[in-house]
Amino acid sequence: MPTDAAPRDAGRGTLPDVTSSDAALRRFLHGLPGVDAVGLEARAAALGTRSIKTSAKAYALDLAISMIDLTTLEGADTPGKVRSLCAKGASPDPGDRTAPRVAAICVxxxxxxTAKRALADAGADEVKVASVATAFPAGRAALSVKLADTREAVAAGADEIDMVIDRGAFLSGRYLQVFEEIREVKQSCGDAHLKVIFENGELATYDNIRRASWLAMLAGADFIKTSTGKVAVNATPPNTLLMLEAVRDFRTSTGRQVGVKPAGGIRTAKDAIKYLVLVNETAGGDWLSPDWFRFGASSLLNDLLMQRQKLTTGRYSGPDYVTVD
Incomplete structure (x- = not known):
């Protein structure tokens, strides 16, 4: 599997102007090295077998908690449910004040x-409010609607915007259209950070995931995100590994660091630790921070807290002793 997907002038801190035309962007994206699927999956599987010592596990559990975008994205969401989620994010384990806060509440x-006010009331202003926008999860809306959606979310207090790309345009090869849409959404974010969601399960191939990663980063994404959590295939170790390679190589080429957010299907502490190993072994320690790596999750926090309690007390409390989302 190629480990260096950067263009030939990587290491010089510059990229040629590959977004000047649809043809130039297509040449660049299709000129990226093809992904060796067998090699990618084998490396992800091998890294998933790594074991860590108890002291390192305690650190990893706390780090994973601090990286969570605690999420509720249901049609039945109510202000009360959001306030409850914010209270949990601000104080994940009321019986242990040493438990770290989550990175963000995603709504x-x-x-x-509602989330902004609830976090302020809890004295947890450092916990960000992330908001999905741009006609999430399908992304089927006019650009003007997507930009208005983004501006309204930011005006309401969102510190971060999670947008979905137009998969139809991407799969049709209309790369410049997708690039310009991401760029305009980024401009509409103002000071808010932008996470760009690919919906990897719909992109179908690893080559497409690599191309989408570079396309989003070129357009100004602060994070690239695997999925919405609303389809059958969401975050997987191989597709996250591929995106970690992309952000590593992008920084080599441009000097700009971009974060990664796997979302959907990560439910256990064991799974979360496997992803942290992927980060460390692929992108490096610079990405082992909530500033550069997040988990999009709802139930993951419960298992992390149970495992944390077991390490602290020597007893496994079980789910009845962890607050329900």
């Missing part, structure tokens, strides 16, 4: 103001 735009 629909109409709940961003």
């Amino acid at each position: 629909y735009p109409d709940m961003a103001a």
Whole structure:
């Protein structure tokens, strides 16, 4: 499997202007090295077998908690549910104040103001409000609607915007259209950070995931994100590994660091630790921070807290002793 997907002038801190035209962007994206699927999956599987010592596990559990975007994205969401989620994110284990806070609370735009107020009331202003926008999860809306959705979420208090790309345009090869849409959404974010969601399960091939990663980073994404959590195939170790390679190589080429967010299907502490190993062994320690790596999750926090309690007390409390989302 190629480990260096950067263009030929990587290491010089510059990239040629590959977004000047649709043809130039297509040449660049299709000129990236093809992905060796067998090699990628074998490396992800091998890294998933790594074991860590108890002291390192305690650190990893706390780190994983601090990286969670605690998420509720249901049609039945209520202000009360969002406030409850914010209380849990601000104080994940009320019986142990040493437990770290989560990185963010992720909600629909109409709940961003509720989340912002609830976090402020809890004295947890450092916990970010992330809001999905741009006609999440399908992304099927006019650009003007997507930009208005983004601006309204930011005005309501969102610190981070999670946008979905137009998969139809991407799969049709209309790369410049996708690039320009990401760039305009980024401009509409103002000071808020932008996470760009690919929906890897719909991109179908590893080559497409690599191309989408570079396309989003070129357009100004602060994070690249695997999925919405609303389809059958969401985050997997191989597709996350591929995206970690992309951000590593992008920094080599441009000097700009971009984060990665796997989302959907990561439910256990064991799974989370496997992903942290992927980060460390692929992108490096610079990405082992909530500033550069996140988990999009809802139930993951519960298992992390149970495992943390077991390490602390020597007893496995079970789910009845962990607050329900």
